[in-house]
Amino acid sequence: MNQRDHKKILREKKLKATKSRLAVLQVLESQRQPLDIEAIKTHLTDTRPNNVTLYRMMEDLSRVGIVRQIDLRQGRAFFEMMPLEDHHHIVCASCNKIEDIHGCILVDEIERTIKKSKNFDSSIDHVFEIFALCKACKN
Ligand SMILES: [Zn+2]
Ligand SMILES: [Zn+2]
Numbered sequence: 001m002n003q004r005d006h007k008k009i010l011r012e013k014k015l016k017a018t019k020s021r022l023a024v025l026q027v028l029e030s031q032r033q034p035l036d037i038e039a040i041k042t043h044l045t046d047t048r049p050n051n052v053t054l055y056r057m058m059e060d061l062s063r064v065g066i067v068r069q070i071d072l073r074q075g076r077a078f079f080e081m082m083p084l085e086d087h088h089h090i091v092c093a094s095c096n097k098i099e100d101i102h103g104c105i106l107v108d109e110i111e112r113t114i115k116k117s118k119n120f121d122s123s124i125d126h127v128f129e130i131f132a133l134c135k136a137c138k139n
Contacts, residue, residue: 003029004029004081006021006022006025006026006029007022009025010022010025010066013064013065013066015060015061015064015066019046019047020044020047020049020053020057021057021061023044023046023047024040024044024054024057024058025061025066025081027040027043027044028040028067028079028080028081029081030043031043033080033098033100034070034072034078034079034089034098035079035080036074036076036077036078036079037051037054037055037058037076040054040058040079041054058077058079062079065082066081066082067079067080067081067082068080068081068082070089070127070129071127071129072089072091072096072129073091073131074096085102085103086103086104086107087100087101087102087103087104088100088104088128088129088130089101089129089130090129090130090132091129091130091131091132092132092133092134092137093131093132093133094133094134094137095134095136095137097134097136101130106126106128107126110123110126111123
């Protein structure tokens, strides 16, 4: 898996490549699953931004599309690197285990549906998360 050039990505979006932004992107890239603020903090070693700073940073990174914010119905935001490939998440409604679902079966259907809309003709993004019971919780 190629490591993305975070410095370059930040500069392209006109954000300064600060040490803490680079550290956060490194955490998201290496963990490869959606993380909440607390989980991001536990993986940060050299830099310790407080929650307000970290939330603001995540907002900035989400706004420019470097990071994607995900709602997993857990009352707090989760974040991941903006995926290069469309994928979705399946979340255990009991133990909150998260797994990526690769590929997207929806995108053609979504575009067809939008064509029938009065005011829109195509999408730029979509959100779709799946909630289920994992095998361990089912037993
Ligand atoms: Zn479970
Ligand atoms: Zn999709």
